[in-house]
Amino acid sequence: MLEVCGLALVVTMGLALGRGVLGPSIFDRVLAVNMIGTKTVLLLAVIAFLYDRPDFLDLALAYALINFIGVMAILQFVQNKALRNPPSNEPVSQDNSKEA
Amino acid sequence: METEFLQSLPRLLAYASMVIGSAFIVIGGIGVLRMPEIFTRMHASSVTETTGSLFVLAGLMILSGFTLATVKLFAISLFLLFTSPVSTYALVNTALIAGQKPVVVKDSTGGVSA
Numbered sequence: 001m002l003e004v005c006g007l008a009l010v011v012t013m014g015l016a017l018g019r020g021v022l023g024p025s026i027f028d029r030v031l032a033v034n035m036i037g038t039k040t041v042l043l044l045a046v047i048a049f050l051y052d053r054p055d056f057l058d059l060a061l062a063y064a065l066i067n068f069i070g071v072m073a074i075l076q077f078v079q080n081k082a083l084r085n086p087p088s089n090e091p092v093s094q095d096n097s098k099e100a
Numbered sequence: 101m102e103t104e105f106l107q108s109l110p111r112l113l114a115y116a117s118m119v120i121g122s123a124f125i126v127i128g129g130i131g132v133l134r135m136p137e138i139f140t141r142m143h144a145s146s147v148t149e150t151t152g153s154l155f156v157l158a159g160l161m162i163l164s165g166f167t168l169a170t171v172k173l174f175a176i177s178l179f180l181l182f183t184s185p186v187s188t189y190a191l192v193n194t195a196l197i198a199g200q201k202p203v204v205v206k207d208s209t210g211g212v213s214a
Contacts, residue, residue: 001114001115001118001119002118004118004119004122005118005119005121005122005156008122008123008125009122009125011126011129012125012126012128012148013129014129015126015129015130015132015133016129016132018133019132019133019141022133025138025195025200027191027194027195027198028138028141030191031132031138031142031145031191032132034145034187034191035129035132035145035148035149038148038153038180039125039148041153041176041180042125042152042153042156042157045156045157045160045173045176046156046160048169049160049163049164054167054168054169054172057169057172057173057176060176061172061175061176061179064179064180064183065179068183068186068187071187071190071191072186072190075187075190075191078194078198079193079194079197079198082194082197082198082199083197
């Protein structure tokens with residue numbers, strides 16, 4: 001059952017990676033990075049039980065911290081850039097207006 | 101017979117919880133890949149980060165019993181519960197500042213849906 005859970009996590013990381021590659025805007029890519037990071041934490045916890053090595057739980061905890069800080073840093077950078085160049089009233093990505 | 105069942109009950113509970121969590125995680129992953137725009141994609145992603153993570157970690161906690169590993173798993177789940185809303189808020193705020201707009205569709209009755 002641990003194997004099933006690990007397989008589901010790996011499949012979901014692949015789906016999130018697809019969104020990161022396809023994603024039209026930077027926010028889709030940040031979302032994919034955040035999601036892959038959370039799934040990595042869970043996968044480390046599952047691997048700790050799969051191979052019976054509880055030390056991996058410490059790695060999972062450290063990875064959760066690093067993932068949060070990394071996402072915050074990228075978003076701060078993007079937000080500063082957006083505030084320096086304020087957007088017009090039109091939506092930035094043309095895909096949204098086409099789909100509406 | 102009954103004692104055997106009672107002894108294997110925690111393991112069955114743990115496996116059931118982990119399977120439920122895996123199902124939620126895969127469903128959220130499909131949603132992230134298929135949803136039309138950033139805000140709906142984040143809605144799909146939050147399913148995996150709350151329900152999926154908590155079910156999987158709860159299953160692992162039941163599996164490990166009263167050990168140090170349970171304390172660590174509890175710390176991980178607590179940390180995920182605190183950080184995922186914060187990063188979701190930061191992502192939405194940045195997307196709105198950068199000019200991303202939610203796609204709004206008017207249906208036939210004049211109601212508005214996202």
